Amino acid sequence: MSTKSQIAKVVEVLNQARSMELYGIVQYMNQHYGLGGDDYEKLASALKKIAKDEMKHAEAFAERIKDIDNSLEPTTALAGKITTGQNVTEIFGFNTEAEEDTIEKYGEFAKICRENADPVSAVLFEKISVEEQEHLNYFSDTAAHIKNLGNSFLARQTGE
Ligand SMILES: [Fe+2]
Numbered sequence: 001m002s003t004k005s006q007i008a009k010v011v012e013v014l015n016q017a018r019s020m021e022l023y024g025i026v027q028y029m030n031q032h033y034g035l036g037g038d039d040y041e042k043l044a045s046a047l048k049k050i051a052k053d054e055m056k057h058a059e060a061f062a063e064r065i066k067d068i069d070n071s072l073e074p075t076t077a078l079a080g081k082i083t084t085g086q087n088v089t090e091i092f093g094f095n096t097e098a099e100e101d102t103i104e105k106y107g108e109f110a111k112i113c114r115e116n117a118d119p120v121s122a123v124l125f126e127k128i129s130v131e132e133q134e135h136l137n138y139f140s141d142t143a144a145h146i147k148n149l150g151n152s153f154l155a156r157q158t159g160e
């Protein structure tokens with residue numbers, strides 16, 4: 001059995017992670033609308049798909065909190081201030097850093113869960129980290145294409 005203080009520590013990191021996911025949803029959807037407005041439809045739809053992954057992650061963390069204690073209300077706070085008005089050359093490097101930060105934190109959070117007798121939450125962090133790694137790969141590859149190929153890459157991102 002976990003002690004009250006162990007449970008509190010696990011719930012704290014689950015809420016921190018949920019808050020990072022909620023931030024990701026809003027940040028990526030903002031970028032989705034901006035890229036769509038600039039006619040980079042393929043990039044815009046990739047951002048929307050990733051925002052939906054973050055929605056599933058936010059939900060999974062909330063469900064885990066409810067499993068631990070059904071009387072708790074999962075956080076609704078965003079982990080950071082939303083950055084608006086980014087252009088196509090800024091977005092992918094920015095998101096690469098966000099995903100790197102997330103993977104690093106989820107590694108720490110998994111460790112905290114194990115130290116506090118909750119291997120189930122630890123596994124959840126590890127499972128979600130695999131998907132964050134896929135996001136990271138997509139963002140860093142796209143940032144590299146934009147940097148190295150420039151307009152010839154961007155010209156292929158229009159249309160459905
Ligand atoms: Fe996520």
Ligand SMILES: [Fe+2]
Binds near residue numbers: 024054102131132135
């Ligand atoms: Fe992600």
